[in-house]
Amino acid sequence: MTAAPARADSAVELPTAVTRRSSLDLVLRARELGIVLALAALVAVTAISNPRFLSGQSIRDILLGTAILAVLAVGQAVVVITRNIDLSVGSVLGLSAFTVGTLLRDNPGLPVVVALLIGAAVGGACGAVNGVLVRYGNVPALVVTLGTLYVVRGITYFWAGGQQINADELPAGFLDFGNATFLGIPYLVLIALLVLVITGVVLRNYRLGRELYAMGSSPQAARLAGISVGRRTIGAFGVSGALAGLAGVLFAARFGTIDAAAGTGYELNVVAAVVVGGVAVFGGSGSVWGAALGALLLTTIGSSLAVLEINQFWQQAIVGGLILLAIGADRLVAARVAASLKKRGSHVS
Amino acid sequence: MPTEAPVLRVRAVSKSFGAVAAVQGVSFDLYGGEAHALVGENGAGKSTIVKMLAGVHRPDAGTLELDGVPIELNTPADAKAAGIAVIYQEPTLFPDLSVAENIAMGRQPLGRFKTIDRTAMIEQAEQLFTRLGVSIEPSRPARGLSIADQQLVEIAKALSADARVVVMDEPTAALTGVEVERLFAVARSLRDHGAALVFISHRFEEVTALCERVTIMRDGRHVSTDLVSEVSVDEMVRRMVGRELGALFPKQEVTPGAVVLSVAGLTRDPVFVDVSFEVRAGEIVALAGLVGSGRSEVVQSIFGVDPRDAGTVTVAGKTLKPASPRAAMAAGVALVPEDRRQQGLVMELSIERNVTLPRSRALSQLGFLTGSNERRSAKEWTQRLKTKYGRLQDEVGTLSGGNQQKVVLAKWLATAPKVLIVDEPTRGIDVGTKAEVHRLMSSLAAEGVAVLMVSSELPEVLGMADRVLVMREGRLVAELDRERATEESVMFAAMGQEATV
Known part of the structure; x- marks a missing residue:
């Protein structure tokens, strides 16, 4: 090799590089840490005011609620990371819940696993439609999924025709699944954790996952780097849809009562959880862990307001404030990081 | 000088966009261990060639041959797989991902269960940077890197892919002198390792400093390919511009009237500095120069679309309020912008x-x-x-x-209007319409309108203008009257070469 001689200063540079790396990591971690602290403070204040908040039943309720929201938030995070958004998840949840509910009412012998798979398949199909429309229609995801939000909900209303599936019509085995625990942890929570870990690892440690970040970071560069952007877009929407479908089955198992309005308005909670959890709406950064933490925080706020006997209407104002706070904090951190990166500057000058 | 067979042969490629033939039957060969310059005026078709090599555009006709075997590059992924790396003037990195990840994207080293081995990935990037002799931190995000550093990351990317053909599309346009030297050192080491380099630049001193061979293009056609040592800079310029001036330009003789538009000391650092000139009634004044020399920015600042740091604009004795298109319109200024789809029309x-x-x-x-x-x-x-x-x-x-x-x-x-400013009035339109636009501008001038025209097309500049102002790197470097303005004198001024013809 007759490469240009290595710069003497590159060896000197290395130790500082290591400390810089960790400090930068710290800034990025600060986001998750902030949510954990907020959560701890919230739980402490609520528990002091009313110790019943820490009772087994109360915690179980929070965890079950979080499980459904977190599954949706993980799917949403995958889509948002690619610089898209999926507003149809609430409607997809409703369609899946109603489909699975109807099937179980008519075939009580259907195993729970099959029900979960059917729900995911229904959702996955809806998600694939979203993805195909975004990819080939060349229409922003916001518009496409706003459309499918209404279309899917309309289909569910048309199909249900005002009827409702009640808990006594569903097989006992399925309702048990919604309440049963394994080693003290509800199945719903276990499923949510499984989804979270698998998605988290794929996004962080596999080429496929990194390509999703790359697409969100710079769609043009992704295309030039030879990433099949179209296929990945459809895939991301497919995952989001499948997880919304899965969440629909969890919803049915938890509540037992399903009508055509199931999951109405969930999409905004989901997007809020993802944004509060630090997934950048312009794509390319954030993690599903953050999104899941966001889901936990939002669910906990909901229950603690009830316990503190604060009017439920305040919940919306508080969630809104949190979103603004989260986005404000993001801008601040981004500006700081950008400034510090600039200052390090070019090695040439 | 390498004597073996060419690595990549470009054979008679053509490409049209609609009615515009961007490239017509261009052929040249690239040899390993050699830097090959591609030069030509704005719009000569260099960028189209680059995009064909990058797999962004498919040639309508002609073939590319890698080691004597015809290849089809339908997507950027194909070009990448064929060992062709393209470094654009504005690098295309992922700002949110780390430098190491940017380099390794799509080829990340894998460990157990096909997971990405981050330690190996960062080591790989460190090794590449050591080989290139630069110190960029592999684990920092690409956001915030200077353009020069981003280009070095792109080069590291090309190295890691074992690219045999590295195309650099005007890499030096945004770099400072020191950064250019650094880039050249890296480019030379790349070349010495056997890569075939394609280098596009408007600066002849860079072409002669870096390249062994030069291909000259004009109007989408191949003019010549020579060893750099065998052709003088004067000769290169002449070949770039040398073409017949048709009788396309129906310029009417007009005796200029009073000064209508007067610009004094107009400055917006660093885009343009201290620009002063006057345009009289009935006069057509052309603002010439290379793309990026600040011409469009100057006229946008005159019209008030862009702000300015200093200087005054006077129209018929009345000083215009800066940064106010409304005031400019009220004073009788009209601007026909460069990009009609974006700025000129509501489609x-x-x-x-x-x-x-x-x-x-x-x-x-x-x-x-x-x-x-x-x-x-x-x-x-x-x-x-x-x-x-x-x-x-x-x-x-x-x-x-x-x-x-x-x-x-x-x-x-x-x-x-009293003052009509036109920015690239005939870009992308057919010859017939072009002539009509020219006739119109000429008759407007005859009616006493002061016309200021920005144009990259030299025949248009020379055929239409009473005076030619030449800009280079944000400064007004020459003012040539109709008699003294020739293709050579304008090009020499625009490129900063001494006129020796």
């Missing part, structure tokens, strides 16, 4: 709406726009400009490029 609106847009106030009665007023005015001007359209109510987007340009002109001419 979704009808033809008549577009024509009457700047005068919607004058044409309205009691604050309401009446259809009949609009239609009458639109009809008058589109007919005068011989615009071809179906109905005045059709969307502007449905017209051809040339007719769209006429609608933009009609829109501003209807305001009866």
Whole structure:
């Protein structure tokens, strides 16, 4: 090799590089840490005011609620990371819940696993439609999924025709699944954790996952780097849809009562959880862990307001404030990081 | 000098966009261990060639041969797989991902269960940077890197892919002197390792400093390929511009009147600095220079679209308020912008709406726009400009490029301007319409309008202008009257070479 001689200063540079790396990591971690602290403070204040908040039943309720929201938030995070958004998840949840509910009412012998798979398949199909429309229609995801939000909900209303599936019509085995625990942890929570870990690892440690970040970071560069952007877009929407479908089955198992309005308005909670959890709406950064933490925080706020006997209407104002706070904090951190990166500057000058 | 067979042969490739033939039957060979310069005027087709090599555009005709085997590059992934790496003027990195990840994207080293081995990935990046002799931290995000560093990351990417052909499209345009030297050192080491380099630049001193061979293009055609040592800079410039000046330009002789537009000390650091000139009634003044020399920015600042740091603009004795297009319009200035789709027209609106847009106030009665007023005015001007359209109510987007340009002109001419500023008035339109636009500009000048024209097309500049102002890197470097303005003298001034012809 007759490469240009290595710069003497590159060896000197290395130790500082290591400390810089960790400090930068710290800034990025600060986001998750902030949510954990907020959560701890919230739980402490609520528990002091009313110790019943820490009772087994109360915690179980929070965890079950979080499980459904977190599954949706993980799917949403995958889509948002690619610089898209999926507003149809609430409607997809409703369609899946109603489909699975109807099937179980008519075939009580259907195993729970099959029900979960059917729900995911229904959702996955809806998600694939979203993805195909975004990819080939060349229409922003916001518009496409706003459309499918209404279309899917309309289909569910048309199909249900005002009827409702009640808990006594569903097989006992399925309702048990919604309440049963394994080693003290509800199945719903276990499923949510499984989804979270698998998605988290794929996004962080596999080429496929990194390509999703790359697409969100710079769609043009992704295309030039030879990433099949179209296929990945459809895939991301497919995952989001499948997880919304899965969440629909969890919803049915938890509540037992399903009508055509199931999951109405969930999409905004989901997007809020993802944004509060630090997934950048312009794509390319954030993690599903953050999104899941966001889901936990939002669910906990909901229950603690009830316990503190604060009017439920305040919940919306508080969630809104949190979103603004989260986005404000993001801008601040981004500006700081950008400034510090600039200052390090070019090695040439 | 390498004597073996070429790594990549470009054979008789052609590419057209609509009616515009961007590249026609261009052939040249690239050899390993050699830097090959591709030079030509703006619009000569260099970028189209680059995009064909990058797999972004497919040639309409002709082939690319890698080691004597014809290859098809249908996507950027194909080009990457064939060992062709392209470094664009504005690098295309992922700002949110780490430098190491940017380099390794799609080829990340894998560990157990096919997971990405981050330690190996960062080591790989460190090794590449050591080999290139630069110190960029592999684990920092790409966001915030200087353009020079981003290009070095792109080069590391090319190295890691074992690219055999590295194409650099005007890499030095945004770099400082030190950064250029650093880039050249890296490029030379790349070349010495056997890569075939394609280097595009407007600066001849860089071509002679780095390259062994030079291919000259003009109007989408291949002119010549020579060893750099065997052709002088003067000869290169002559070949780049040398073409017949047709009788296309119906310039009427006009005796200039009083000064209408006067620009003094106009500055917006660092885009343009201390620009001063005057345009008289009946005069056509061309602002020439390379793309990026600041011409469009100057006229946008005159019109008030862009702000300015210092300087004054006076129209017919009245000083214009800076950064106010409204004030400029009121004083009788009209700007036909460079990009008509983005800046000149509202594509979704009808033809008549577009024509009457700047005068919607004058044409309205009691604050309401009446259809009949609009239609009458639109009809008058589109007919005068011989615009071809179906109905005045059709969307502007449905017209051809040339007719769209006429609608933009009609829109501003209807305001009866004292000063008409046109930015690239004939870009992307056919020869016939071009001539009509030129005739129109000439007759407007004869009516006493002061015309300021920005153009990258030298024949147009020389054929239409009474005076040519040449800009280079944000400064006005030459003022040539009609007699002294030749293709050579304008090009030499625009590129910063001494005129020796």
